[in-house]
Amino acid sequence: MLKPEEKEKIIQKYKIHNKDTGSPEVQVALLTEEIKRLLSHLKKHPKDLHSKRGLLKMIVKRRKLLRFLKEESVRRYNALVKKLGLKKR
Helix, strand or coil: CCCHHHHHHHHHHHCCCCCCCCCHHHHHHHHHHHHHHHHHHHHHCCCCHHHHHHHHHHHHHHHHHHHHHHHHCHHHHHHHHHHHCCCCC
16 A cells, blocks of 8 residues: 555656646556555465456456546557556557
């Protein structure tokens, strides 16, 4: 789980306008950070099936948000994928 300070840093980095907290870019960035943390947890605790299920749900949610963003604006999608270092599909 991200601390509020870390969450705020991510929001500041990926926001589109001043009061932006819910744009697809911000949501994907927050999910990506959570996924990275959960992956490191699962490397230490491979039998933690509850966390694994949560991880899979987050991955599906991020995939849906990226698909939505790609349909809305390919330019914004490409910029976000490049910035986060994700693989293009």
